[in-house]
Amino acid sequence: MSNIQNKIVIITGASSGIGEATAKELASKGAKLVLAARREDRLKSLQEEVQKNGGQAVYKVSDVTSHEQMEELAAYALKEFGQIDVLVNNAGIMPQAFMFKKKN
Numbered sequence: 348m349s350n351i352q353n354k355i356v357i358i359t360g361a362s363s364g365i366g367e368a369t370a371k372e373l374a375s376k377g378a379k380l381v382l383a384a385r386r387e388d389r390l391k392s393l394q395e396e397v398q399k400n401g402g403q404a405v406y407k408v409s410d411v412t413s414h415e416q417m418e419e420l421a422a423y424a425l426k427e428f429g430q431i432d433v434l435v436n437n438a439g440i441m442p443q444a445f446m447f448k449k450k451n
Contacts (some may be wrong), residue, residue, distance in 0.1 A: 352377035355428040357420065359411050360438030362389035369435055374402030381424040381431075382406040384438065411438040 356373055360366035362384035370380055374397040382390050382404055390406040397404040405427050409420045424431050 354378050354432040356433040357381040358435040359383045362386045366437040380404040383409040383420050
């Protein structure tokens with residue numbers, strides 16, 4: 348990851364788990380982050396932690412199931428940083444149905 352310095356990285360699902368860990372790691376390597384998830388309190392906390400440790404991050408509450416919100420997220424990243432270098436599409440959705448067909 349030596350070439351991540353100053354790259355603009357959008358991370359969806361950044362409020363916890365793999366997304367949060369990825370954000371912390373990339374920030375420690377000098378990436379500029381656009382954090383996205385549905386939970387604003389966690390995004391704000393992560394942004395503050397990144398900045399406290401000398402990194403640069405902004406956030407936007409976003410739901411990956413909304414095409415409109417994803418377009419807004421990209422526009423926000425461009426407005427804040429002027430470009431997008433990397434997208435870590437980490438956010439997931441859980442299907443609300445069985446993953447297999449039940450046998451009778």
